[in-house]
Amino acid sequence: MGTVAAHGLCKSFGKVQALDGVTLDVPDGSFFVVLGPSGAGKTTTLRAIAGLEKLDAGSVHLDGRDATGDAPAARDLAMVFQNYALYPRHTAYENIASPLRARRRSSSEIAAAVERMSNLLHIDRLLQRRPAQLSGGEMQRVALARALVRSPRAFLMDEPLTNLDLKLRVEMRTELTRIHRSLGATFVYVTNDQVEALSMADQVAVLKEGTVQQVGTPTEVYERPANRWVAGFVGSPPISLLACRAEGDRLVGAQGWTLPRPRWSTAENGRELLLGLRAEDLSVEQRGNTSLSGELYGLEPLGDRTVVDVRVGTEMLKVKARPTVAGTPGERLHVTVDLDRAHLFDADTGLSLSRAGR
Amino acid sequence: MAVSVDEAVSTVPARDRPRPTRRLGGRGRSLVEVALLTVLAVLMLFPVLWMIETSIKENRDVYAVPAEFFGFTVTMEHFKDVFVGPDGGRSALSVAFLNSAVVAGVSTLLATVLGVPAAWAYSRFAVKARKDQLFFILSTRFMPPVVVVIPIFLMYRQVGLIDSKLGLILIYTAFNVPFTIWMMKGFVDEVPAEYEDAAMLDGYTRLQAFRRFTLPLLVPGIAATAVFALIFSWNEFVFAIFLTSSDSVRTAPPAIAGLIGGTTTDWGLVAAASVVFALPVLVFAYLVRKHLVAGVTLGAVRR
Numbered sequence: 001m002g003t004v005a006a007h008g009l010c011k012s013f014g015k016v017q018a019l020d021g022v023t024l025d026v027p028d029g030s031f032f033v034v035l036g037p038s039g040a041g042k043t044t045t046l047r048a049i050a051g052l053e054k055l056d057a058g059s060v061h062l063d064g065r066d067a068t069g070d071a072p073a074a075r076d077l078a079m080v081f082q083n084y085a086l087y088p089r090h091t092a093y094e095n096i097a098s099p100l101r102a103r104r105r106s107s108s109e110i111a112a113a114v115e116r117m118s119n120l121l122h123i124d125r126l127l128q129r130r131p132a133q134l135s136g137g138e139m140q141r142v143a144l145a146r147a148l149v150r151s152p153r154a155f156l157m158d159e160p161l162t163n164l165d166l167k168l169r170v171e172m173r174t175e176l177t178r179i180h181r182s183l184g185a186t187f188v189y190v191t192n193d194q195v196e197a198l199s200m201a202d203q204v205a206v207l208k209e210g211t212v213q214q215v216g217t218p219t220e221v222y223e224r225p226a227n228r229w230v231a232g233f234v235g236s237p238p239i240s241l242l243a244c245r246a247e248g249d250r251l252v253g254a255q256g257w258t259l260p261r262p263r264w265s266t267a268e269n270g271r272e273l274l275l276g277l278r279a280e281d282l283s284v285e286q287r288g289n290t291s292l293s294g295e296l297y298g299l300e301p302l303g304d305r306t307v308v309d310v311r312v313g314t315e316m317l318k319v320k321a322r323p324t325v326a327g328t329p330g331e332r333l334h335v336t337v338d339l340d341r342a343h344l345f346d347a348d349t350g351l352s353l354s355r356a357g358r
Numbered sequence: 359m360a361v362s363v364d365e366a367v368s369t370v371p372a373r374d375r376p377r378p379t380r381r382l383g384g385r386g387r388s389l390v391e392v393a394l395l396t397v398l399a400v401l402m403l404f405p406v407l408w409m410i411e412t413s414i415k416e417n418r419d420v421y422a423v424p425a426e427f428f429g430f431t432v433t434m435e436h437f438k439d440v441f442v443g444p445d446g447g448r449s450a451l452s453v454a455f456l457n458s459a460v461v462a463g464v465s466t467l468l469a470t471v472l473g474v475p476a477a478w479a480y481s482r483f484a485v486k487a488r489k490d491q492l493f494f495i496l497s498t499r500f501m502p503p504v505v506v507v508i509p510i511f512l513m514y515r516q517v518g519l520i521d522s523k524l525g526l527i528l529i530y531t532a533f534n535v536p537f538t539i540w541m542m543k544g545f546v547d548e549v550p551a552e553y554e555d556a557a558m559l560d561g562y563t564r565l566q567a568f569r570r571f572t573l574p575l576l577v578p579g580i581a582a583t584a585v586f587a588l589i590f591s592w593n594e595f596v597f598a599i600f601l602t603s604s605d606s607v608r609t610a611p612p613a614i615a616g617l618i619g620g621t622t623t624d625w626g627l628v629a630a631a632s633v634v635f636a637l638p639v640l641v642f643a644y645l646v647r648k649h650l651v652a653g654v655t656l657g658a659v660r661r
Contacts, residue, residue, distance in 0.1 A: 050559060052555050054484075071558070071563065071564075072558035072559050073558055073559070073560075073561045073563060077559060078559060079555075079556070079559045081552050081555070081556060083550070083552060085550065085553055085556040086556075087556070087557075087571055088553075089574055098557070098560045099559075099560040099561055102557075102560045102562045102566075146556075146560075
């Protein structure tokens with residue numbers, strides 16, 4: 001068992017409202033990712049669940065039992081910190097053994113558990129070293145081993161991969177997913193990296209300024225963003241947003257363009273909207289009958305693809321194209337739009353208008 | 359990564375570090391430098407040298423005119439007199455030294471035991487009006503002892519603490535606790551709170567987390583702070599002379615001062631007592647010199 005339910009978490013630091021009614025329901029055995037930019041309250045949420053932060057309001061239930069006022073030790077959770085927080089005076093072995101020593105397990109049991117963990121994470125040759133003698137990736141593995149060495153209700157991970165270089169981060173992503181599958185345990189994982197969120201999560205909660213914007217599977221969050229902010233935050237390159245208005249069966253852009261109105265759109269006539277277009281739903285290479293015209297602003301070659309920046313009036317479109325695409329800035333071109341995959345948002349509230357009809 | 363106190367405090371003694379590049383093509387310090395440093399050294403060290411010389415001179419050599427720097431008869435009589443009384447028993451001075459050791463030791467211990475957890479609390483917890491509280495604590499040190507000694511004298515007379523070692527211990531502790539809190543808070547701030555967070559999730563209580571994981575990292579800071587407190591208590595004169603009177607309670611500073619005056623002054627004895635008085639501080643400062651430097655810079659400088 002390992003369900004984590006945080007309801008209505010509120011926490012302020014002085015004048016800063018770090019958490020403003022955060023509610024998360026983490027099912028047993030899921031890989032639950034809390035995604036958001038820095039300062040969104042992700043770490044505070046995690047620390048509140050761990051019992052390291054005293055809440056102004058809200059409750060934390062673990063396995064259905066109210067644990068709001070419990071001490072961290074009583075919650076039976078394990079946590080991996082962003083800076084690893086390995087004890088500097090202790091060897092890797094002692095660091096990994098610490099949770100078991102705190103629980104007064106026998107030394108033979110501790111030795112067996114540490115050995116099992118160090119084999120799993122390939123750190124068996126580092127056990128006698130101190131944190132200062134370990135590289136970032138090794139420290140990260142030791143910190144992970146310290147959390148995984150026992151079987152708590154849930155594992156809390158605070159941006160554990162942020163301090164690693166890119167190659168190692170990709171490796172560890174795969175490894176963490178593998179560990180999660182093999183343990184079948186509940187993971188609550190905080191990150192500001194959407195790639196981590198989309199690739200590892202069963203469920204993603206998108207956080208902004210201490211409020212939950214959307215909870216859903218990675219696909220839901222990407223395909224059906226609840227509002228323009230989530231749409232803009234998730235996805236790389238970011239979604240392009242064009243101001244427009246619904247008029248009959250057409251969308252009339254603020255920059256003078258006209259597109260057929262998507263069939264699923266139910267917005268009433270005259271309503272101010274934002275048309276959200278993802279880079280992969282746009283094309284400069286094939287001609288279709290739904291297109292926008294603009295001028296080439298710049299090219300961003302990324303190896304496997306090139307992002308073409310197209311200026312439509314004063315607004316900018318980011319278009320995904322093949323790496324071989326060429327052009328000179330200022331050149332006129334047509335951007336074909338896949339309107340079935342477009343998003344519409346209310347210009348005032350920012351809420352999605354696309355969800356119901358899809 | 360945050361730097362632990364241990365890593366920040368270099369274990370390399372100062373003299374092993376590469377010296378700054380010398381001027382004049384590596385031929386040593388300039389003449390002006392040498393001259394100024396010599397003058398400074400003579401000015402600073404002459405009283406100390408004279409004290410040591412006087413302490414081992416016979417009384418007639420002490421008054422010799424012109425003064426004898428070399429070639430006098432060396433005697434250890436004065437040092438014997440510091441510890442052994444004229445009747446062969448313990449001298450009043452040796453009792454005073456013992457009193458000093460007890461008063462300074464106990465007050466330093468108390469200040470450390472009270473001050474270190476307080477500093478930890480001020481560093482780690484969201485104490486209400488923390489800055490105001492810390493300022494209040496600091497403000498108790500604004501006034502020099504001589505300003506408050508009269509009211510304290512009157513209060514002590516009321517409660518019967520006058521002329522007692524306990525009275526001195528309490529007042530020295532009261533003076534050292536604010537200092538300890540302020541200096542230790544700097545050290546605690548340097549130790550990441552995450553170690554304690556991690557320990558609490560490992561299953562330790564908050565106090566266990568502090569004791570097992572933070573306290574060991576604070577040892578250099580505690581040593582530096584305690585030595586400062588010890589030196590203050592050991593050297594303190596004003597409270598000691600006002601609040602104590604009997605030989606069995608009096609500490610060394612007023613006891614040594616009391617040797618001067620009357621019809622004759624035994625300068626040899628004064629000098630010998632002063633040497634004995636200065637030694638413990640020198641030894642302590644030497645033992646923890648590494649941490650003293652760290653304590654002064656690490657506690658004060660924000661990085």
